[in-house]
Amino acid sequence: MISLLIRDLKLAFRAGGGFGLGLAFFLIVTVLVPFGVGPNSVLLSKIAPGILWLGALLACLLSLDRILALDWEDGSLDLLATSPLPLEGVVTIKSLAHWLTTGLPLTLAAPLFGLLLSLPEGGYLWLVLSLMVGTPALSVIGTFGAALTVGIKRGGLLLSLLVLPLYVPTLIFGAELARRGAEGLATTTPLLMLAGITFGVIALLPFASALVLRVNLR
Incomplete structure (x- = not known):
């Protein structure tokens, strides 16, 4: 499993679409928002948690189509399906590799981008916590969506359309947690809901992704 994780991390850097592209997109979204809504720091501070969460979410979409597509193209996915490692473990490792190359860098960079949107001082810790959990x-x-669309030529748009509705609950509670933290309000409810969503999808979706892959590989 460790060897597969290291291999996927290397592929993410070699093939492009890793943390560099995600961070660049995240930065562009953050920079463009003040041009669209104006330089009002009071307004920017209110919308900063939601904008930062939306930017991180959209940045995650950029590399989803590469989670399984490269393995499908070179035949590695067939070999992984017949290896001693179960497919549930394979998709879990691929999800982890995607998070390490995309989600984690976005989480660490979010406080810096928060400065551009006048995020309140009390909101930085909660922003990082919400992104780390969500x-x-x-x-x-995203890995589940990639499993659904693997083998489809130019399936990137279809993947985005399938995944975006599933992202909505995470976006709602993640942005709400960051907003409440920035405003000094109670954060227990959105934190528990966000953690529940994350643990729920981690527990269930690898099995669904493996099932879909078995169907596609027949």
């Missing part, structure tokens, strides 16, 4: 769910859900 972005693993984005990677796992």
Whole structure:
């Protein structure tokens, strides 16, 4: 499993679409928002948690189509399906590799981008916490979407259409957690809901992804 994780991390850097592209897209979204809504720091501070969460979510979408597509193209996916490692473990490792190359860098960079949106001082810790808890769910859900569309030529748009509705609950509670933290309000409910979503998809979706892959590989 460790060897597969290292291999996927190397592929993510060699093939492009890794943390560099995601961070660049995240930065562009953050920079463009003040041009669209104006330089009002009070307004920017109110919408900063939601904008940062939306930017991180969209940045995660950029590399979803590469989670399984490269293995499908070179035949590695067939070999992985017949290896001693169960497919559930394979998709879990691929989700972890995607999070390490996309979700984690976005989480660490979010406070820097928060400065551009006048995020309140009390919101930085809660922003990082919300992304740290919520972005693993984005990677796992994205892997499920990649399994559904594997083998489809130019399936990137279809993948986005399938995954975006599944991202909505994570976006709602993640942005709400960051907003409440920035405003000094109670954060227990959105934190528990966000953690519940993340643990739920981690527990269930690898089995669904493996089932879909078995159907596609027949």
